[in-house]
Amino acid sequence: MGNLFEFLLLDDPNVRWVLLAVVLMSASSGVVGTFTFLRKRALIGDAISHAILPGICLAFMLAQTKNPFFLLLGAFTTGWLGLFCIDMITARTKLKPDAALGLVLSVFYGFGVLLLSIIQNSGNAAQSGLDKFLFGKAAAMVQEDVMVFGLFSLVLISVVIYFFKAFTLITFDREYAGTIGIPVKRMELLISVLTVFAIAIGIQAVGVILMAALLITPAAAARYWTENLKWMIFLSAVFAIFAGMMGTFISYTLPKMPTGPWIVTVLSLLTVFSVLLGKKRGILYELQTQNRVKKQILGENILKCLYHLGETDDAYQRYRAFDLIQDTRSIPTRDLKRGLIILQKKNLVTVTGKEVALTPSGVEEGRRVTKIHRLWEIYLTKHMQLPSDHVHEDAEAIEHIITPELERELEKQLEYPLVDPHASPVPYKGKE
Amino acid sequence: MDAFWIILTGALVAATCGLLGCFLLLRKMTMVGDAISHAVLPGIVLAYLVAHTRASLPMLIGAAIFGVLTTIIIEILNKKGKLQIDAAIGVAFTWLFAIGVILVSAFADKVDLDQECVLYGEIAYVPLNTWIVNGQNMGPQTVWILSINFVIILLYIILGYRGLQLTSFDPLFAATLGIATSFWHYSLMSAVSLTTVLSFESVGAIMVVAFLVGPPAIAYMLTDNLPKMLLLSVLSGILAAIGGYFLSSWVNGSIAGAMVSCIGLEFIIALLIKKGKEKTSMEDAAHHIREAGFSKHSP
Numbered sequence: 001m002g003n004l005f006e007f008l009l010l011d012d013p014n015v016r017w018v019l020l021a022v023v024l025m026s027a028s029s030g031v032v033g034t035f036t037f038l039r040k041r042a043l044i045g046d047a048i049s050h051a052i053l054p055g056i057c058l059a060f061m062l063a064q065t066k067n068p069f070f071l072l073l074g075a076f077t078t079g080w081l082g083l084f085c086i087d088m089i090t091a092r093t094k095l096k097p098d099a100a101l102g103l104v105l106s107v108f109y110g111f112g113v114l115l116l117s118i119i120q121n122s123g124n125a126a127q128s129g130l131d132k133f134l135f136g137k138a139a140a141m142v143q144e145d146v147m148v149f150g151l152f153s154l155v156l157i158s159v160v161i162y163f164f165k166a167f168t169l170i171t172f173d174r175e176y177a178g179t180i181g182i183p184v185k186r187m188e189l190l191i192s193v194l195t196v197f198a199i200a201i202g203i204q205a206v207g208v209i210l211m212a213a214l215l216i217t218p219a220a221a222a223r224y225w226t227e228n229l230k231w232m233i234f235l236s237a238v239f240a241i242f243a244g245m246m247g248t249f250i251s252y253t254l255p256k257m258p259t260g261p262w263i264v265t266v267l268s269l270l271t272v273f274s275v276l277l278g279k280k281r282g283i284l285y286e287l288q289t290q291n292r293v294k295k296q297i298l299g300e301n302i303l304k305c306l307y308h309l310g311e312t313d314d315a316y317q318r319y320r321a322f323d324l325i326q327d328t329r330s331i332p333t334r335d336l337k338r339g340l341i342i343l344q345k346k347n348l349v350t351v352t353g354k355e356v357a358l359t360p361s362g363v364e365e366g367r368r369v370t371k372i373h374r375l376w377e378i379y380l381t382k383h384m385q386l387p388s389d390h391v392h393e394d395a396e397a398i399e400h401i402i403t404p405e406l407e408r409e410l411e412k413q414l415e416y417p418l419v420d421p422h423a424s425p426v427p428y429k430g431k432e
Numbered sequence: 433m434d435a436f437w438i439i440l441t442g443a444l445v446a447a448t449c450g451l452l453g454c455f456l457l458l459r460k461m462t463m464v465g466d467a468i469s470h471a472v473l474p475g476i477v478l479a480y481l482v483a484h485t486r487a488s489l490p491m492l493i494g495a496a497i498f499g500v501l502t503t504i505i506i507e508i509l510n511k512k513g514k515l516q517i518d519a520a521i522g523v524a525f526t527w528l529f530a531i532g533v534i535l536v537s538a539f540a541d542k543v544d545l546d547q548e549c550v551l552y553g554e555i556a557y558v559p560l561n562t563w564i565v566n567g568q569n570m571g572p573q574t575v576w577i578l579s580i581n582f583v584i585i586l587l588y589i590i591l592g593y594r595g596l597q598l599t600s601f602d603p604l605f606a607a608t609l610g611i612a613t614s615f616w617h618y619s620l621m622s623a624v625s626l627t628t629v630l631s632f633e634s635v636g637a638i639m640v641v642a643f644l645v646g647p648p649a650i651a652y653m654l655t656d657n658l659p660k661m662l663l664l665s666v667l668s669g670i671l672a673a674i675g676g677y678f679l680s681s682w683v684n685g686s687i688a689g690a691m692v693s694c695i696g697l698e699f700i701i702a703l704l705i706k707k708g709k710e711k712t713s714m715e716d717a718a719h720h721i722r723e724a725g726f727s728k729h730s731p
Binding site: 037042043046094101106107115135209217220 | 519533537692696
């Protein structure tokens with residue numbers, strides 16, 4: 001715990017710089033990566049990050065210094081070249097996109113490894129630490145690095161904010177964006193430039209191999225919490241920053257531990273957590289919704305069944321045995337009991353022993369469902385020309401979905417019919 | 433002698449990957465090799481920790497477990513979580529690779545593996561680790577293991593040629609013929625995983641990917657005929673292994689990196705040959721059209 005406080009208080013000036021840089025780099029990856037994710041270019045991000053390695057090595061060989069500005073320039077050049085090669089190979093040869101990706105990724109990377117080993121074997125003292133680009137070198141960052149990368153990260157985020165509208169339109173509806181006068185080609189080029197820069201900056205934190213994760217995993221996690229792009233970008237940045245801080249903290253407390261892989265692990269855990277619990281599309285959320293709908297359908301079916309029984313002897317609130325209900329409609333005993341408990345809580349039925357009766361509000365609810373069912377049957381026979389023995393199944397499903405507004409619309413269109421195709425009366429309000 | 437063993441190791445990896453890669457390429461599943469080669473790392477590290485040996489069998493078991501785990505994670509994210517497939521793959525393999533690197537760092541003193549070895553292998557050390565039977569030096573262990581793997585893969589492709597070919601080119605047609613497409617899918621995946629794990633030590637993760645994608649891509653550019661493609665793929669892979677060795681000793685750099693660079697060079701040459709061919713065939717066609725046009729109008 002003591003470590004955590006020490007870390008959070010930022011007493012150590014090194015930690016302060018490293019943390020600032022990691023936060024800015026993660027945030028810019030998270031922001032730019034949201035577009036990479038939505039444009040389904042996750043694996044291209046992976047290929048670009050591998051293609052950056054030879055650029056860093058070449059920049060070092062030419063400039064003989066680890067000045068972050070030169071390295072970034074080199075990284076951008078080959079990253080861009082890699083992207084260009086992928087597009088060129090896909091467009092000009094019969095190779096498919098996946099092969100073009102794999103080829104560019106591995107060949108550029110292999111060439112980078114060759115250059116890196118040449119530099120290492122050359123005995124140049126300044127080169128030490130260049131291999132840190134493979135797995136990130138967050139902990140080894142100096143003030144100069146922080147200034148350059150931090151500044152670039154801020155520029156990236158600002159550009160995204162400035163062009164937010166255009167980027168959004170291009171991502172979701174490219175054609176439409178073109179028709180309203182957005183320069184689609186130029187904007188797409190800008191997104192690519194931003195992506196390559198975000199990757200070139202981000203590899204300082206997590207390294208070449210894991211960069212794809214810093215780019216797309218925050219966006220993947222954010223996707224489960226919101227449908228709104230602004231919130232998604234914001235959340236994606238928050239997740240990335242959180243993971244960046246966690247990774248830095250872990251490698252600060254346990255110097256043996258690498259920062260980059262921990263950032264990625266924290267991000268992946270966040271994603272798994274979001275996939276399970278996310279408010280939008282999360283697995284648990286969907287299960288909950290399904291469960292709720294199932295319960296609603298079960299309850300409405302029981303009410304409808306009791307209402308039908310009421311119709312036979314014109315005694316809507318009479319007590320009926322469970323067996324009678326199950327004879328009329330096949331509901332498993334377990335479901336029936338479960339459904340009745342829920343209905344009783346909502347004060348729609350009263351249960352005594354093995355018998356159940358509708359309450360006045362239960363009668364009303366049963367009447368409503370029955371009415372929709374019969375209205376729909378009429379609608380299908382009248383407007384869809386379906387034979388009357390084919391409409392029941394469909395009505396069984398739709399009766400749980402139709403809203404009061406649609407119900408009124410149906411009544412009006414069918415001109416308040418009195419009987420359904422099976423000659424059962426349509427129960428209007430106040431009939432019972 | 434060392435040079436011979438190193439080149440032979442590279443050539444064996446190149447030939448095996450070249451054969452399997454052709455089918456991956458035709459099935460548009462190139463990135464699967466990439467994902468597998470990254471994702472099995474934690475399995476390999478854990479196998480080292482448990483078995484305290486670099487023997488192939490525990491490594492294979494560990495890698496197999498994590499290979500299956502990867503597909504399960506991708507499946508859950510994609511099907512249950514409705515995450516788009518490219519992102520699901522990206523998240524799954526980077527995560528597992530990150531865990532692998534963390535394990536390597538955490539147990540650095542117990543595991544005879546380091547981050548660099550994971551990435552570009554130790555092909556230069558292959559000749560050092562020899563197999564000795566009754567005091568007789570039988571050559572490097574790795575060469576033996578890779579040779580056995582090569583024979584297995586070669587037999588698999590020869591015996592399963594028809595099934596592999598049909599399911600790669602036209603899975604629907606193959607299914608109507610009653611061929612079990614999923615059997616060929618999973619057996620091919622297993623073959624790729626086996627080769628990836630066994631080649632991992634000598635050439636590293638990315639090099640395996642390069643050999644799986646590069647030579648088949650070169651061959652695919654130059655021919656439409658599958659047997660020719662397989663042959664060309666193997667030959668260009670072996671050529672890259674030989675060329676890479678000499679390139680690396682010339683520039684004093686990583687052998688595996690040089691081999692992959694040679695693949696890149698070969699691809700560029702293949703592109704130029706292809707462009708040249710297209711040009712001449714276009715000119716030929718234009719010539720024919722002109723001739724035909726003239727003969728029509730001539731009396």
